[in-house]
Amino acid sequence: MEVIAVAGIVYGTYVAYNSYKEKEAKKNDPGLIFHANDQNGDARERKIKKRAILARLVYGMYDRFRRKPEIEYKEWWTKVHYHLVPLESVLTEDELKLFAKELEDERQHQYFGVFRRNKDSPLDEAPEWVVAIRGTEPSALADLHNDAKIVLEKLNSSTLIPLLYYVVWRLGAQHGYCNVNVTGHSLGAAAGLMVCRRLALEGGAVEGHFFNPPFATLESLARSCAHVVKRVFIEAMPAEGEKLYDAAKRAGSKFFHAVADTDNTERRSKALAEFKTLAEANWSPYxxxxxxxxxxxxxxxHFRKATSDQDRKKWYSSVTEFSKLVLGDTETFHLFPSAHLVTIETYPIRPISAHMLWNWIDPHLSYKFNHTKLSL
Known part of the structure; x- marks a missing residue:
């Protein structure tokens, strides 16, 4: 009982702290990030100025899902001169019927919204159209289910993806892909990356800005757990710990490679071809x-070193073979050849807070910018 009580206090403290930080983030004036006479610096880096605006649109989706009063959640976007466009006005009657099931799920979970910049907006660098996607709400079982799909590279099976893809495609086809931005946080970033990756492969690249996108496949989680296990083994058994750890690592690696090597020549060739197509398209999400x-x-x-045809981890995920064998069709969203990395550092003792969207709201945020490519 004491453990449960302590856990409850910790969770309550976290919720209160996060709520406080969100309210503080809402007070930031996003207009401060724009300077009319700013002609200096790399054009790609100047696009980061949109960060505070895009983060606010995503926060609007969070608060809309939380069933907060309309007058409260609307402030997230009205103060940056945007209005929410109903999906019914984006899709045709036939398309509404075609995606009836997906639309029903979207009305229940309210993952994303389509925004259009107001004509009286003074923010010239703001995109005309934005699709903003919220991230995980721990209280929503559907969100946790989608998080599990991310790990297994099965997010493509979520009802969110086909509707989101079609909406972004429709906006790009009607208004020009260069006039559409896609943004999201956490789960929303994963969904946005998947959709934008597909569109880039089809020749319809749109600009994407993704906050704290998950890189949490079975393989990456296994590596993280392995480091913890290694420390435990060595501390518990200084003499034999490292040998036991190495033996377990070899056994696990042998198992996954055996699964990954089962008739996957065609999948590897397709993955490499997609990687090269994305490079040629010069698709480079933020x-x-x-x-x-x-x-x-x-x-x-992942983006620290360049790759080669032999370095499969940069362009091919063996986890897809394991997941396909057990669960069916899979799709990778986290493997692409180029990205604009915008990085910050917060307190290492607050790993949960480090994932929160409010970290990106401050117009005067100090960050590092790097445009990186994994050339083949």
């Missing part, structure tokens, strides 16, 4: 990463 966020920081390691 990834907003916190170095102390264990959910997204693997992206920093």
């Amino acid at each position: 990834l907003y990463l916190n170095k102390h966020d264990f959910i997204c920081r693997e992206f920093l390691k």
Whole structure:
């Protein structure tokens, strides 16, 4: 009982702290991030100025899902001169019937919204159209289910993906892909990356800004757990711990490689071809990463070194073979050849806070910017 009580106090403290930080984030004036006479710096880096606006749109989706009063959640986007466009006005009558099941699920879970910039907006660098996608709400079982799909690379089976893809495609086809931005946080970042990756492969690249996108496959989680297990083994058994750890690692690696090597020549060829197509399309999403966020920081390691045809981990995921064998069709969203990395550092003793969206709201945020490519 004492353990449960302590856990309850910790969770309550976390919820209160996060709520306080969200309220403080809402008070920030996003207009401060724009300067009319700013002609200096790399054009790609100047696009980061949109960060505070895009984060506010995503927060609007969070508060809408939380059933907060309309006058409260609307402030997230009205103060940055956007209005929410009903999906019914984006899709045709036939498309509404075609996606009836997905629309029903979307009305229940309210994952994303379509926003259009107001004509009187003074923010010239703001995109005309934005699709903003919220992340995980721990109280929503459907969200936790989708999080599990991310780990297994099965997010493509979520009802969120086909509707989201079609909406973004429809906006791009009607208004020009260059006038559409997609943004999301956490689960929403994963969904946005998957959809934008598909569109880029089809020749319809849209600009994407993704906050704390998860890099949490079975393989990456296994590596993280392995480091913890190694420390436990060595501390518990200084003499034999490392040998036992190495033996277990070899056995696990042998098992996954055996699964991954089962008739996957065609899948590897397809994955490499997609990687090269994305490189030719010059699709390069903006990834907003916190170095102390264990959910997204693997992206920093992933883009640290260039790749080659033999370095499969950069363009091919063996986890897809394991998941396909057990669960069916899979799709990777986290493997692409180029990205704009926007990184910050918060306190390492607050790993949960490091994942929160409010870290990105401050217009005067100090960050590092790097455009990185994994050339073949």
